[in-house]
Amino acid sequence: MKGYVKLAGITFIIGSSITIGAILNTPAAGAGTTPGTTDDPVVTKSYVDQQIQQALNGGSGENTNPTNPTQPSQGADEVKNVALKPGKILIADAGTEFIVRSGNAVIYTEVSSGVAxxxxxxxxxxxQAAPKNHLLSFPREGRGIQVKEGQTSNLIVMVRGGYTIK
Known part of the structure; x- marks a missing residue:
C-alpha cells in the first residue's frame, strides 16, 4: 500500500507541474508578430546605411540615394606631394604628418622640443637629419623640415595636413 501512495504522490506532482507549465506558457507581448508587417518591418542594408549616413551628417538628410553613399571629403586626410626648394622651410600645422621621399632633409624647430x-x-x-621613408608627426605649429645645406636639388615630401612654405 505504501508503494501506491508514493506512486500516486509522484503522479500528482508531475501532473500539477504540467498543468502549471501550460497555464504559465503564454507568449510575451509582441512576440506573436510576423516579420515583414507594420508591427515588425524588415529593412534592407541600404536603408540602414542611409540612416547611419544621415545620423553622421547631423540628420540633414543630404544622402538620399542609399545605393551610392557619399564619400567622406579628403580634406585633412589628403596626401600631397610637395617639392621643397633649397633655402625654403616647410612648416607643419599642428597634427600634420610628413614622409621624406627623396633628397636630404633636416628638422627645423623654433623651440627646444623636436618632431616625433x-x-x-x-x-x-x-x-638632425630627417630619415627617408619615415613617418614624422608634428604635434604643434612652428616645426618643420628644410633642405640640408649643400644640397642643390629639391626635396620631395609627402604631406598629410596643413603646412606653409617659408
Missing part, C-alpha cells in the same frame, strides 16, 4: 619619428619611435631635434 613614428617609424623609429624617437624624437628628432632641430638640425
Amino acid at each position: 619619428d613614428l617609424t623609429d619611435g624617437k624624437d628628432l631635434l632641430n638640425g
Whole structure:
C-alpha cells in the first residue's frame, strides 16, 4: 500500500507541474508578430546605411540615394606631394604628418622640443637629419623640415595636413 501512495504522490506532482507549465506558457507581448508587417518591418542594408549616413551628417538628410553613399571629403586626410626648394622651410600645422621621399632633409624647430619619428619611435631635434621613408608627426605649429645645406636639388615630401612654405 505504501508503494501506491508514493506512486500516486509522484503522479500528482508531475501532473500539477504540467498543468502549471501550460497555464504559465503564454507568449510575451509582441512576440506573436510576423516579420515583414507594420508591427515588425524588415529593412534592407541600404536603408540602414542611409540612416547611419544621415545620423553622421547631423540628420540633414543630404544622402538620399542609399545605393551610392557619399564619400567622406579628403580634406585633412589628403596626401600631397610637395617639392621643397633649397633655402625654403616647410612648416607643419599642428597634427600634420610628413614622409621624406627623396633628397636630404633636416628638422627645423623654433623651440627646444623636436618632431616625433613614428617609424623609429624617437624624437628628432632641430638640425638632425630627417630619415627617408619615415613617418614624422608634428604635434604643434612652428616645426618643420628644410633642405640640408649643400644640397642643390629639391626635396620631395609627402604631406598629410596643413603646412606653409617659408
